[in-house]
Amino acid sequence: MDIPYTVELRPDTGLYNAKVGIWLFLASEVMLFGALFSAYILLRVGAPEGYWPHGWLNVPLGTANTLVLITSSITTVLAWVSLKANQFGRFKLFHAITLLCALVFVGIKSFEYHDKFVHYEFTLKNGKFADGHMVENKLKQDGNSFTGYAVIRGHVVEDERELYDLNAHKAPAHEDIRIDGAQIAKMGNYGPWHNTYTAIYFTLTGLHALHVIGGAIVIGFLWGPGSKLWETDPERFTNRIEISGLFWHFVDLIWIFLFPVLYLL
Amino acid sequence: MEATHAIPHPGVHEAHHEGSGFWRGYVFSTDHKVIGLQYGFTALCFLLFGFFLMLMMRWQIGHPGQPVPIMGPVLEKVLGQVASRGIMSPDLYNSFGAMHGTIMVFMAIVPLAFAAFGNYLVPLMIGAPDMAFPRVNMASYQAYVLGGLIMFTSFFIPGGAAQAGWTSYSPLATSIPTNGQTFWIVGMVLLITSSLLGAVNVIATIIQLRAPGMTWMRLPFFVWAQFVTAFLLLLAFPPLEAAALMQLMDKVAHTSFFLPTGLAIGGTLANVSGGGSPLLWQHLFWFLAHPEVYVLILPAMGIVAEIIANNTRKSIWGYKSLVYSILTLGFLSFIVWAHHMYLTGMGTRISTFFQTTTMIISIPSVVILTCLFMSLWGGSIRFNTPMLFVMAFLPMFGIGGLTGLPLGFSYSDLHLHDTYYVIAHFHYIVAPGTIFALFAGIYYWFPKITGRTMDEFWGRVHFWLSLVFMNLIFQPMFAQGMAGMLRRMSDGGANYSAATLGPDVSGGLSSRILHLNIFILWAAVGLGIAQVPFILNFFWSIKHGKPAGSDNPWQATTLEWQTPTPPPHGNFATPPQVYRGPYEYSVPGHDRDFTPQNEPEKA
Amino acid sequence: MSKNENHPATAHSVRGYLIVYVALIVGTILTVWASFIHFPSREINIVVALVIAGTKGSLVAAYFMHLISERKMIYSVLSCTAIFFTGLMALTLWALHDFPSLTVTH
Numbered sequence A: 001m002d003i004p005y006t007v008e009l010r011p012d013t014g015l016y017n018a019k020v021g022i023w024l025f026l027a028s029e030v031m032l033f034g035a036l037f038s039a040y041i042l043l044r045v046g047a048p049e050g051y052w053p054h055g056w057l058n059v060p061l062g063t064a065n066t067l068v069l070i071t072s073s074i075t076t077v078l079a080w081v082s083l084k085a086n087q088f089g090r091f092k093l094f095h096a097i098t099l100l101c102a103l104v105f106v107g108i109k110s111f112e113y114h115d116k117f118v119h120y121e122f123t124l125k126n127g128k129f130a131d132g133h134m135v136e137n138k139l140k141q142d143g144n145s146f147t148g149y150a151v152i153r154g155h156v157v158e159d160e161r162e163l164y165d166l167n168a169h170k171a172p173a174h175e176d177i178r179i180d181g182a183q184i185a186k187m188g189n190y191g192p193w194h195n196t197y198t199a200i201y202f203t204l205t206g207l208h209a210l211h212v213i214g215g216a217i218v219i220g221f222l223w224g225p226g227s228k229l230w231e232t233d234p235e236r237f238t239n240r241i242e243i244s245g246l247f248w249h250f251v252d253l254i255w256i257f258l259f260p261v262l263y264l265l
Numbered sequence B: 001m002e003a004t005h006a007i008p009h010p011g012v013h014e015a016h017h018e019g020s021g022f023w024r025g026y027v028f029s030t031d032h033k034v035i036g037l038q039y040g041f042t043a044l045c046f047l048l049f050g051f052f053l054m055l056m057m058r059w060q061i062g063h064p065g066q067p068v069p070i071m072g073p074v075l076e077k078v079l080g081q082v083a084s085r086g087i088m089s090p091d092l093y094n095s096f097g098a099m100h101g102t103i104m105v106f107m108a109i110v111p112l113a114f115a116a117f118g119n120y121l122v123p124l125m126i127g128a129p130d131m132a133f134p135r136v137n138m139a140s141y142q143a144y145v146l147g148g149l150i151m152f153t154s155f156f157i158p159g160g161a162a163q164a165g166w167t168s169y170s171p172l173a174t175s176i177p178t179n180g181q182t183f184w185i186v187g188m189v190l191l192i193t194s195s196l197l198g199a200v201n202v203i204a205t206i207i208q209l210r211a212p213g214m215t216w217m218r219l220p221f222f223v224w225a226q227f228v229t230a231f232l233l234l235l236a237f238p239p240l241e242a243a244a245l246m247q248l249m250d251k252v253a254h255t256s257f258f259l260p261t262g263l264a265i266g267g268t269l270a271n272v273s274g275g276g277s278p279l280l281w282q283h284l285f286w287f288l289a290h291p292e293v294y295v296l297i298l299p300a301m302g303i304v305a306e307i308i309a310n311n312t313r314k315s316i317w318g319y320k321s322l323v324y325s326i327l328t329l330g331f332l333s334f335i336v337w338a339h340h341m342y343l344t345g346m347g348t349r350i351s352t353f354f355q356t357t358t359m360i361i362s363i364p365s366v367v368i369l370t371c372l373f374m375s376l377w378g379g380s381i382r383f384n385t386p387m388l389f390v391m392a393f394l395p396m397f398g399i400g401g402l403t404g405l406p407l408g409f410s411y412s413d414l415h416l417h418d419t420y421y422v423i424a425h426f427h428y429i430v431a432p433g434t435i436f437a438l439f440a441g442i443y444y445w446f447p448k449i450t451g452r453t454m455d456e457f458w459g460r461v462h463f464w465l466s467l468v469f470m471n472l473i474f475q476p477m478f479a480q481g482m483a484g485m486l487r488r489m490s491d492g493g494a495n496y497s498a499a500t501l502g503p504d505v506s507g508g509l510s511s512r513i514l515h516l517n518i519f520i521l522w523a524a525v526g527l528g529i530a531q532v533p534f535i536l537n538f539f540w541s542i543k544h545g546k547p548a549g550s551d552n553p554w555q556a557t558t559l560e561w562q563t564p565t566p567p568p569h570g571n572f573a574t575p576p577q578v579y580r581g582p583y584e585y586s587v588p589g590h591d592r593d594f595t596p597q598n599e600p601e602k603a
Numbered sequence C: 001m002s003k004n005e006n007h008p009a010t011a012h013s014v015r016g017y018l019i020v021y022v023a024l025i026v027g028t029i030l031t032v033w034a035s036f037i038h039f040p041s042r043e044i045n046i047v048v049a050l051v052i053a054g055t056k057g058s059l060v061a062a063y064f065m066h067l068i069s070e071r072k073m074i075y076s077v078l079s080c081t082a083i084f085f086t087g088l089m090a091l092t093l094w095a096l097h098d099f100p101s102l103t104v105t106h
Helices: A017-046 A059-084 A088-117 A196-223 A225-232 A234-264 B022-027 B032-062 B071-086 B090-126 B134-156 B180-208 B221-252 B278-312 B319-335 B348-374 B385-402 B410-416 B420-450 B456-482 B511-544 C011-035 C042-064 C072-095
Strands: A119-124 A129-142 A145-157 A175-180 A184-189
Touching: A017 A196, A017 A234, A017 B180, A017 B221, A017 B278, A017 C072, A059 A088, A059 A234, A059 C011, A059 C042, A088 A119, A088 A196, A088 A225, A088 A234, A119 A145, A129 A175, A129 A184, A196 A225, A196 A234, A196 B221, A225 A234, A234 C011, A234 C042, B032 B071, B032 B090, B032 B134, B032 B420, B032 B511, B071 B090, B071 B134, B090 B134, B090 B180, B090 B221, B090 B278, B090 B420, B134 B180, B180 B221, B221 B278, B221 B319, B221 C072, B278 B319, B278 B348, B278 B385, B278 B420, B278 C072, B319 B348, B319 C072, B348 B385, B348 B410, B348 C072, B385 B420, B385 B456, B410 B456, B420 B456, B420 B511, B456 B511, C011 C042
Parallel strands: none
Antiparallel strands: A119 A129, A119 A184, A129 A145, A145 A175
16 A cells, blocks of 8 residues: 555645645744744843944845845745746756855855954953954964964954944944964954854854755755656656745745844844 | 454555565665664663663662672773772763663653654554655654664763763753763754654654544544654754754853853863853753653553553543643643743742643643543453553552642742652653553554564563562652752762761751662662563563464454554555544444444444 | 646746745845834834844745645644744743842841
8 A cells, every 4th residue: 555645635634745744844943943043032132231242244245145045935936836837947947046046145154154263352461352354373372372473454442342232333444453472361263152142143044054055955956866756757746846945945934034133133 | 252354464565565685674664663663672772771770870879889789890891980999980870860861761761652652553543554754764763773872872982971960951061071961962963853753754644644534533542642742742852952052062162052151160260251041051951851751651641541442341431531631731731841940040920830831731631640540430351461551550640640749839849859759750650650551552562563462471470560669669769859868969868868967957868768778779679670571571472472363362443453463564455444433342232342443334 | 737736837826926026125125224224222123123024934934835825734733833932932031031029138
């Protein structure tokens, strides 16, 4: 006896099996990202006054990524529509664009991540803070002390909170600053360890990016070797495109919330 | 003995079923029955392993600082410094404690109750050929094995296994200098993935693959129980997965999700950014862990209902009440979690909220237990081994549930939180509760899987010894808890004894309370010995047990008994047609005292 | 092919998708623009951003994911999810902000 309703709709539920499966899975994903969003809210509300960052992320790049994902969303649904209309060629075209968008998204994200890893904050022994992107790193670390020097393009501040809310003041002039090892009390880049904001930023966007990559792999497989199924069982193949499309839309949906929460607020 | 209603062994299915060798047939199978048995066997191995961890812990509690008999030299050889001279160090005790809890909950009970019984029985009971997604099913088992392996190997790495309790609270979990905590988190992520895939499968199968005529209200209660359990796993596990990911980031990427500002470890300020919240971990952990305990009990209730109906030869009392109660229980279980956190400094308003929902959730629990008790009334009871275990389940679960009430009230929980009272409470529910139901299920469905019955005499020996020793182990713990003995003390409370504290300090543990530790140790040894007849009976009966004599030796009504033994690939040659509810026993006017669900109405 | 025709692919629905697409782009530009407006309090920025995000998300869910014409079974799963998600967020936030109000001092 074969498993029924893999393609045919079950009369009382009006659904085929994989559609039930993917919505159940998406429900669990809502809880997963929901927990991370809850963590974000809690960490932000619990942060001391003036110590929650604003303006640390590149809004134009984030906006571009949002538009890229939205575009990939419509090409995904149009790819499915093409198959319903028996137009295999257009399906291939639309999903090729989807995959291209995924590539662009991950590319821009990688650029953003890299930017954070070359952005340093130095706590100086004189109580001031130097902050900027590394131009030249000739520092050697021995335990808690440093020798050598580094050149950063940035600025020096007295109150650390000036490094946090970048939207509150006009951007200060960035110039090349040389910092000697002997001046440094502490240093670190803007990786996840920098503060709870970078921690939740990297975790949320990192998990999201993994979902983008995973979804792209599945769609890529269906676009490539998996598309052979169109010749033998077109309805089943169309359903697979619908199911993978649902996952892709969900990934877009998460980003629709991630973008304002992390970049704009 | 009635004629079997089994459908003749379908040669038709051989056409679909590729000639499988050992690997496709037994290791990489997508057949739900094979996967169910794989889960069952693996879970039982972990159950035994978790039991041995506990035995060694009980030795240490009863005889702190003394070399562990028999296992001492083995521990020293395998684990080195932490078991030098065969004595369990406090760190080793902590790792055994953390892993006993983790293994029992996530690698033994849930895989056995939900994945093993669920996978094997749900498709059969609803008249389906397999689960909705057989390859996803195989993947979920593989994720489970991988997660279990990672957990198991963590014992052997430098620093040892996780030591921060099965609850893995930060900042302790992050600051213990062992990679065992990291192994724990990675293992948990794999186990969670396995559960999520399994949950999707079970729910989709029950929704989509019910045979014609199998309406929702004709489902065996076991299927309803698995359905609700799957929803609990589906929606409650992801927040823990998120939290585990964050704790992993804390450990390897040095973030401070759960590490507060100003954290000092060993007297020195930790080199982390701070700004995190340890309570956030607790909320996310318990958001899962409370529904998790219902995951531990619901499949057991399902098994109990099936066996009671069959062995009383009458319908379950209050089927509709049972169904609505289990749905309500599942729903409410998501909003009670902070009753595990009464002592974290929450205000009275939020504590009252959780206390109220906790009290309300006891209502559907009581309704379910009452319906199962009432089902015995007027029944023509057959006292076979499965029925003995199931009848013992009822009062044992009753004790476990009732002792939860003083824990659910925040006021009394002030005294009882983190004491042995809590340990006694939850072990009563899981050990002579769930595990008894699982034993019952094994004895009951053994003839369907193997075509032979397990030996009845040794089954009874197993039952009576287990019942006695379980109670001897856990009953004294209520007294210890009320006397104030705390959990997770590697010296068994010796440091808090009245003798050590001196006459000026009140509240020390009396020597009688402490002496119970030795009593409990021997009861635990007894319980271990009581499992020997079960293990031998189980393996011996597979090949040499008394033949069941028919495809339906218990004369049961549900669909899993209306197949050949063992059920072939595809289970049914054609979809069975269901004509009636699941418990049509002793219906007046029929010549037999049971009518299978798929038997056509007589003209 | 016609058995599975619960969403007939006509020129109509393609136009519908394109309208949603444009709406999403407009919404994105709107939310970026609104983020630069200095409202009296930051909370207003947050509410505005979440309302726009919620609208965009609903459009994706309703039209791209076809939720607007989906079955009761799916709705029930998702409404349970929504309730538990809200519960997780709300109760955790409440728990971390409800402190014992009376403290004992000797």
